[in-house]
Amino acid sequence: MSKSSDNNIDFSTVADPYAQREAAKYEQPIPSRELILQLIEQHGKPIRRKQIAEAFSLESEDQLEALRRRMRAMERDGQVLFNRRQQYCLVDKQDLIAGRILSYPDGFGFLKPDDGGEDLFITPREMNQVLHNDRVLVRVSGVDRKGRREGKIVEVLERNTHQVVGHFMSEHGVQFVKPDNKKITQNVLISKGGSHGAKKGDMVVATLTKQPTSRHQPIGEITEVLGAHMAPGMEIDVAIRTYDLPCEWPDEVLEQIKSLKKVVAEEAKEGRVDLRNIPLVTIDGEDARDFDDAVFCSKTPKGWKLLVAIADVSHYVQQGTALDLEAKKRSTSVYFPEQVIPMLPEILSNGLCSINPDEDRLCMVCEMIINEQGQVMRTKFFDAVMRSHARLTYNKVSAMLEHDNTKLKKKYQAVLPHLEEMYALYKAMREQREVRGAMDFDTQETQIIFGENRKIEKIVPTQRNDAHKLIEEFMIAANSAAARYLNRKKMPRLLRIHEGPSEEKIKNLKTFLGEVGLHIGGGDKPTPVDYMNLTRTIKGRPDAHLIQTVLLRSMSQAVYSPEKKGHFGLALDAYTHFTSPIRRYPDLMVHRAIRHCLQGKSPESFYCGFPEIALLGEHCSSNERRADDATRDVVSWLKCEFMQDKIGETFPGIISAVTGFGLFVELADLYVEGLVHVTSLGQDFFKFDPLSHQLKGERTGVCYRLGDSVNIVVIGVNLDDKKIDFELLGQQRKIKARTPAADTLDKPAKKKSRKKPKHKKPKHKGKVEKKVHK
Template identity: 40%
Template sequence: MSNTFEKRKKVIYDFICDDFYVPMKFKEIAMILQVPKEQRDELRAVLEALEQEGKIFVSKKGKYAKGQAKRLTGTFQSHQRGFGFVIREGEDEDVFISEDNINGAFQGDEVEFVITKEKDSQTGRRTEGKIVRILSHGTTHVVGMYEKCKNFGFVRPDNQRLLSDIYIPAGKEKGAVSGHKVVVELTSYGSENMKPEGYVVEIIGHINDPGTDIMSIVKSFDLPVEFPEKVMNQAERVGKDVSDADMAGRKDLRDWQMVTIDGEDAKDLDDAVSLTKKGDNYKLGVHIADVTNYVQERSALDREALKRGTSVYLVNKVIPMLPQKLSNGVCSLNEGENRLALSCIMTVNPKGEVIDHEIAETVIKVDRRMNYTSVAKILEEHDENEIAKYEELVPMFELMKELSHILREHRKKRGSIDFDFPESKMVLDENGRPIDIKPYDRNVATKIIEDFMLLANETVAEEYFWRELPFLYRTHDTPDEDKMKRLSTFINNFGYHIHVGNEVRPKEVQKLLGKVEGTPEEALISRLALRSMKQAKYTPENSGHFGLAAKYYTHFTSPIRRYPDLQIHRIIKENIRGRMNDKRIEHYEKILPEVAVQSSMLERRAEEAERETVKLKKVEYMQERIGEEFEGVISGITKWGAYVELPNTIEGLVHVTNMRDDHYEYWEEQYELIGEHTRNVYKLGQSVKVRVLDVDKLNRTIDFEFCDEDEEYDS
């Protein structure tokens, strides 16, 4: 930067710091300093430089004032294009950090920053900032591919947010050779002229070895795989068969007709259901494995479960929260076995309202282990073989279908939002390679279990809210007003309207989803509506669940695979047993805030890891099909191209540079790509034929190109 510019900066800074100066706008400063119009751009550049340095700041009204802006803290997330964002706890909006203002921050760093430009809702400009200090490094280990050079090596990180290779000095590679996926511990985070440095602490496997790809994702998210020996020994000791002493004092429900209904390959069966009808009312029992009987507070098992937070379901493996001796053994509600449970027994009227309930420690025995496919065959396909096989249970299944419909309608009336995106069902061979991918749609059986679990969760949450005891709730706050206004503006382009007043109501979002159902723009608008929502989380305070339009909600039904469920089971049991005294209340009030934050964070980590493994397998699947053609639907339109989704849920991008029949312009108001010469149009929901052009395993992206671009495929 020139000395002249620095001198001008000093002059302007001294002017603003003068005792007689009062905050004023740019034009006022220019007039007082008599800056000619042709030099005002330079004045603006000087003010921006001072602002970015944190020496002055601009108020919301655009007035420049002396003094440093308030210093804030957050976590830095870098972007592969060089810029980044700071994420602040409890804030919905991230702060944009330009490449010039990163100040050496590394992915995951805890940083101190100042706001340099306030958000402007009218122009759509987001809040911008400058990092002024790195408080602590959040990334200590990096997963990537090792490459050997003459007398040193380097690791190319899998995480594209890490913008630089990691230098590995000679002798620090731990025997790794080119092509090995490794874990590196960082010893230096680099600088403007130096790469980060580290040493190899673990070799995951060669890039071509089966399982290395998934294990690389596991390691990159720092997911604990193996259980410590102390935890395994404890699981072995406590995982004994249910004894008479275990069952003593519990409500005995072993003569009740009940079943588990899960996926065919499920092994941790933590919920069973029973249902009878007396007069007009239904008696629904939701019976949940009493995991707390085996996982005592502060034990090695409990500490490990809290550290994991949740089970993680990857495409080819499960990383359980608890050892299999418990999760697939004595805590699993296996057919024909005596099992300890915590039951929520509800009396439901014909309107779908719970008019009476009981939460009790019970002992149960499941009659049959059912799966979703079998129950759906009975209820939807009326399959004679399945009906004959489960003849004694069919009346209960019919009753379940009846009650499920009532409960769903009841939720719909109050405004519950149902985002029904098809999940991907992966079929892998023995080496973990995908041989088929198809949408995993919800059927009548999955909806029955979903409806019954939701009702139990609401019922338990409401009781403990009114008991005024420490508790963990599953909360989903009202969406941010600005995000909903942006959604409202967007859907106006398609002729839809959503009422955005002082507070948007879930019924409005539900109505919108109903209107777009079956339309070409359904997928896009549903996804944008979902992104406009806040993330659900665990909190010790009950603020309701916006998406479910529920005043009270918790997670009670999966203590094998979610720590918050395990935690509230302890509270419920202590209350049932009359042990919830002042000392125990104080104890839970102290620990629950931290449990809530940690559980929410670990849940997000698990979801991201699951999502990345699915994306990886989709890319692997399409890698074998480069050059093949597929029918699909345009699911998104942007200035850089058109996203196309195939019937099997795989999505790829047709980049504008690969639309070679014309130069395509993005028409933002119509969300269309229009050819400059041909006037050919690509729009949302349009049926198209695409060819697989290329895949990128590192970025987990798929590139398509349109086939026969001179031919239209109308939806």
């Protein structure tokens, strides 16, 4: 077969529009994914691989093997389906949807489609054959009683759970591991002889030897015994294994970086703009170790020229190398309290790619010309070599610019004039930010201070000064400039998109605001300006914290995608991540795309096309969530340990979330959160109203609402479940301290007890990217 049966096209002679890209990737290129999909579509029915090879006149063994691998990859990525007759067909033609499984502790799940479409509900029965984060193909099987589309799993494309961390259990001769990760709801059966010395109650790592199916649970064997229960200091080890975070460098990576020196090679500096005499400076936190951005600002007749120089990671991490594949696999650095799992080896992250003071460094520069109103008028990107003239911190810059610290001003007098111009520019850009309506919620972040033996000494709020905001504003400007540049060049690229709130969330928000006498403009589609106008209106109100929290929770979650959907939170039509390639893989991809354009090459010849970029965006978004979940678990465990000796003590707090099963309360001075279960609220039936975020007693009329101040007593801490239980002051029962494993580990298997419903605070998906946008 050399021609399509439908349109009589001879595909052996068709010019592949992505031939340049394929030639750049392979010595013996084969047809692109796009052309193969076109062939299958025009063929009109399922097709064998042999027929595909014949259609493109592929004959050599290398070409046939390359085609086999490509078809397997397309199958894995959900672009084609390999049916029982060993034929390929388009997924869309089969009314199938590819996506990633999101599992919930109660046993059900959702499919998050790769194309960004509406999530599908997956029943607990269907969930038996998959684990959290697996990629699958599903078909829509109907609509449930809540009006949600239901999906039936047709095929598992990719398994993403290969080891499970949890407690080793043995009951009635059956050995299994109870997962520590609550998103994995199935116990892992341990094969005969696979316990390898683990004792009941030990925290262990089980490697899966058989994945779950509709008929049997996952099966595995113990490959590591971490210790008894959750001993102090084990929390990060458990999180690393629970979330399968890559933390060791493969031998291929170690071999590749062996030749790297501590100084930049002279030949690498050739052909670059020399900025070593420009007084660029880095401004970071006190404890920062990797510096991936430097800034410089000078006055012009009509405004300012701003240089944002970013470490040129793409020079050292070449596409397709072992180092690149490992960076892609990790996607992001993971920041635990006092410990980091970096995306790149230390010789790069803290060495060659870190903009250390008084050392030559390769960089990619975004040059912006900004007018006196703070508007970016022109941008330019170029490769350069630079030297940082000072390693500054936020506190030092704030002391000089906000508090006129003469001692520091004298010490840094060489760069002070440029810092003052930066401050003037920041104020102009800040005004422009307010005009366009970028989100600026007043949220509180905290820092854990450790004492001896890694015990929490205290939890303190972090203070953001104008130096933080200055750098954040400059990084946002550079990120936005990079997105506009790549959009203009029509390049395959990863954008950072943040969609506006859904119609349902807007409807619920308006209902809530109506109850507190407020209104948000914009009709059915409020804009960022409408949101910010409302936040200005509520300043000074006693319920301002409550209203801001509800506004924030109406937002969606920011993700990586090639789609041009803009960034609602920042009120920008185009946004990407360009400024942190040391710790984020999407930034590295953006650097490569920009350099591709600077070299005058066409979008079609870029090594990564739009279909692959879309899948990469989903991969990076998933790994970003994984890193957040792992960090949250560690912090939750540390806070539980911190509260163990405070059982019986009384604290003031604020209701931070309201659910049908109780109230989550954040302690005012400790910044620790716990649950007041609904059964402890008194002799009444409390009805949950999700629109007004309150629990109200039917008989007494007592009402507990989001943002209310309360006094609580700590009644229990459970290290295993990472939960803290509170009761309201005056309503507490007799307090009984619980050991970490008192709930489950030592109870007889047949003994039944009445348990409270499982509780879990709803995720805050409306997280606006408040941190410094590097």
